[in-house]
Amino acid sequence: MRMPRLHDRLGRWSGPVLLGALMLTRAPLEASMLGHMLVQLPLLVICGVLLRPWLRLPAGLARWDGQGLATFVAAAFVTTYWMIPRALEQALFEPLAAGAKFASLLLLGAALPGALRRAHVVVQLFFVANICAMMAIAGMLYRELPQRLCNAYLLDDQTVTGTALVILALVLGVAWCVVNARHFADPPEGSNGPDRPSR
Amino acid sequence: MNSPPSSSRATALAVLAIALAGSGALYYGSSGFRAISTEAARRLEVAERPLRLPPATLSGADGATGPLADELRRDGRITLVTFIYARCQSICRVVGSELQQMQDQIRARGAAKRVRLVTISFDPRDDARALGRYGRMMKTDPAVWRLYGVPDDNERRRLLDAFGVVVVPAPLGEFEHNAAFHVVDRGGRLVRILDYTEPGTALDDALARAAQGT
Numbered sequence: 001m002r003m004p005r006l007h008d009r010l011g012r013w014s015g016p017v018l019l020g021a022l023m024l025t026r027a028p029l030e031a032s033m034l035g036h037m038l039v040q041l042p043l044l045v046i047c048g049v050l051l052r053p054w055l056r057l058p059a060g061l062a063r064w065d066g067q068g069l070a071t072f073v074a075a076a077f078v079t080t081y082w083m084i085p086r087a088l089e090q091a092l093f094e095p096l097a098a099g100a101k102f103a104s105l106l107l108l109g110a111a112l113p114g115a116l117r118r119a120h121v122v123v124q125l126f127f128v129a130n131i132c133a134m135m136a137i138a139g140m141l142y143r144e145l146p147q148r149l150c151n152a153y154l155l156d157d158q159t160v161t162g163t164a165l166v167i168l169a170l171v172l173g174v175a176w177c178v179v180n181a182r183h184f185a186d187p188p189e190g191s192n193g194p195d196r197p198s199r
Numbered sequence: 200m201n202s203p204p205s206s207s208r209a210t211a212l213a214v215l216a217i218a219l220a221g222s223g224a225l226y227y228g229s230s231g232f233r234a235i236s237t238e239a240a241r242r243l244e245v246a247e248r249p250l251r252l253p254p255a256t257l258s259g260a261d262g263a264t265g266p267l268a269d270e271l272r273r274d275g276r277i278t279l280v281t282f283i284y285a286r287c288q289s290i291c292r293v294v295g296s297e298l299q300q301m302q303d304q305i306r307a308r309g310a311a312k313r314v315r316l317v318t319i320s321f322d323p324r325d326d327a328r329a330l331g332r333y334g335r336m337m338k339t340d341p342a343v344w345r346l347y348g349v350p351d352d353n354e355r356r357r358l359l360d361a362f363g364v365v366v367v368p369a370p371l372g373e374f375e376h377n378a379a380f381h382v383v384d385r386g387g388r389l390v391r392i393l394d395y396t397e398p399g400t401a402l403d404d405a406l407a408r409a410a411q412g413t
Contacts, residue, residue: 077221
């Protein structure tokens with residue numbers, strides 16, 4: 001059940017190192033919509049995952065996050081919010097918005113592994129499917145719109161970002177299926193696995 | 200695994216709180232679910248709250264310089280302001296030909312005493328000569344349509360900021376910017392922004408304001 005502890009020592013420092021790298025590369029990553037939305041933002045979530053040894057979310061938090069529901073609802077809102085072109089652009093020019101971007105994505109990353117562990121596969125499926133569908137739809141919009149959504153980014157950049165959003169939605173969906181294939185392929189009969197439907 | 204027991208009541212409360220906070224954030228981020236792009240939000244904002252423009256010195260195609268406030272306020276006409284750069288090959292050409300047609304319409308409707316056009320270049324390389332060349336190409340009639348540059352870097356940046364115009368360098372030495380028609384009233388305030396695809400609406404808006412005497 002526990003994650004293998006092979007990256008204990010190295011893993012402890014990977015979070016801060018990645019965070020440092022993300023701070024240093026802010027300007028080049030944020031120079032394009034693609035780099036901003038599809039490199040920096042996902043890396044911030046991953047960075048949040050790696051920063052867990054440092055963030056130390058209180059253990060009591062799980063009480064408020066049955067089946068990971070609170071975290072997944074937050075994930076849906078956070079991903080939606082940072083796909084609003086105006087919000088993304090505000091994070092370029094307004095320090096408060098930039099801070100909110102870093103904080104929300106890092107925290108989301110920190111909360112996700114615990115939520116995934118607690119969540120029944122059906123709950124996961126519901127949210128993953130929703131978030132992926134939303135990303136794909138936003139991506140198609142970005143691809144098709146003839147006008148620029150961000151004044152700071154070029155139209156070509158927006159079109160490429162749209163394509164990348166659709167691809168990311170597909171990759172995330174497929175990756176989730178691969179990781180959870182065991183739930184569908186060989187149901188643990190009679191085991192006390194997490195697969196029995198909760199009530 | 201010894202994860203602490205989760206309470207369904209606590210979870211429901213947490214979900215509710217997150218949903219409320221999230222909806223609030225989305226409401227804020229989309230200007231009340233009305234705009235997802237900066238440009239749309241900006242247009243709503245200006246329509247609701249007219250905006251004073253910062254001081255700037257304009258230099259005209261004829262080489263003469265003067266303050267923006269004089270040009271916009273003391274003129275007494277409603278002004279449709281557009282931003283271009285003279286060597287533009289793409290969108291400014293579209294805007295340019297729209298402006299040409301507007302100039303014709305203003306003259307045809309005998310509205311040259313109430314409405315006029317001001318085009319400001321955001322390219323520092325556009326001096327009087329470049330503007331003059333552009334003006335001749337566009338067949339501008341100085342009684343209706345004037346071209347300006349803003350020689351001072353800081354003033355130009357502040358002016359673009361105030362108008363909400365963001366200029367992004369694009370490949371092939373071009374620029375991309377949010378082209379629009381900016382309606383400035385007789386008091387020199389920016390009162391409305393209309394998309395460059397709606398020149399008809401922009402002209403109607405300016406004529407209506409001129410008729411109202413606002």
